[in-house]
Amino acid sequence: MNLRRILTGMCTGAFAGFGVFTIWPSSLARWNWLGGWLAAGIIITTAWLVNHYAGAMPNRGAWVDMALSIWLAALLGGSVVLDPAKGLVRGGYGLLHGANLGGALMTIFLQLVGATLAGYLLYAARRSDV
Amino acid sequence: MMWTWQHVLTTVFGGLIFPLVVGLVWGKLADEYKSFGGVLAGFFIVGTIWLLNHGIGLMYEPQMNGSLPGPWSDMALTAFWGLFVADLMEGKKVDWEAILSGVLGGVLGGLLLFAIV
Numbered sequence: 461m462n463l464r465r466i467l468t469g470m471c472t473g474a475f476a477g478f479g480v481f482t483i484w485p486s487s488l489a490r491w492n493w494l495g496g497w498l499a500a501g502i503i504i505t506t507a508w509l510v511n512h513y514a515g516a517m518p519n520r521g522a523w524v525d526m527a528l529s530i531w532l533a534a535l536l537g538g539s540v541v542l543d544p545a546k547g548l549v550r551g552g553y554g555l556l557h558g559a560n561l562g563g564a565l566m567t568i569f570l571q572l573v574g575a576t577l578a579g580y581l582l583y584a585a586r587r588s589d590v
Numbered sequence: 591m592m593w594t595w596q597h598v599l600t601t602v603f604g605g606l607i608f609p610l611v612v613g614l615v616w617g618k619l620a621d622e623y624k625s626f627g628g629v630l631a632g633f634f635i636v637g638t639i640w641l642l643n644h645g646i647g648l649m650y651e652p653q654m655n656g657s658l659p660g661p662w663s664d665m666a667l668t669a670f671w672g673l674f675v676a677d678l679m680e681g682k683k684v685d686w687e688a689i690l691s692g693v694l695g696g697v698l699g700g701l702l703l704f705a706i707v
């Protein structure tokens with residue numbers, strides 16, 4: 461355990477999580493679905509360069525993607541929209557606001573089912589690759 | 591508002607397709623074009639699959655209706671979990687430094703989102 465490496469990853473992970481749930485809803489509100497597509501390039505790309513290309517998020521074992529920080533940030537803190545007409549407003553609420561985790565549990569469970577299947581397919585694809 | 595088998599099917603598929611495409615394509619793009627490969631991947635993998643999962647709404651999130659909409663479970667969860675599981679199956683070890691970084695990053699990001707407005 462290297463504390464400085466963890467602190468660096470914490471800051472750059474928070475950058476990804478905060479960036480996604482401010483820029484994405486704002487871009488969506490401003491430019492509709494094309495804004496949603498562009499938002500991925502604007503924030504995911506930059507956060508990937510920092511976290512995974514430059515390697516600020518430590519990764520020596522099974523891959524831990526910055527996506528973990530992104531998911532958790534919205535779950536806890538919700539989302540924020542820079543609306544073209546109304547200015548900075550709240551988009552969604554998180555656990556920190558008292559939102560009920562129970563409402564999201566079914567979605568979380570089914571997402572994990574799909575992702576586990578994908579993990580297996582990736583593992584199988586890599587094995588037949590080599 | 592209620593879950594139906596249609597919602598179950600689309601949500602599971604949405605959760606499957608994101609990590610699968612990321613795992614199959616992202617590394618190849620980064621190998622071929624280095625940092626620019628990540629730029630392409632950001633737009634053409636995450637942007638395009640976001641349109642399907644959250645723009646169109648393959649992933650059903652009924653909790654976003656009502657007076658206190660939330661909490662949002664982003665498709666990011668599937669990218670993390672799918673890639674992590676694939677590596678575990680391959681025999682790679684859990685890196686607690688990485689897990690802790692990711693979780694603390696999420697907590698700090700969530701606090702910032704909570705604090706700003």
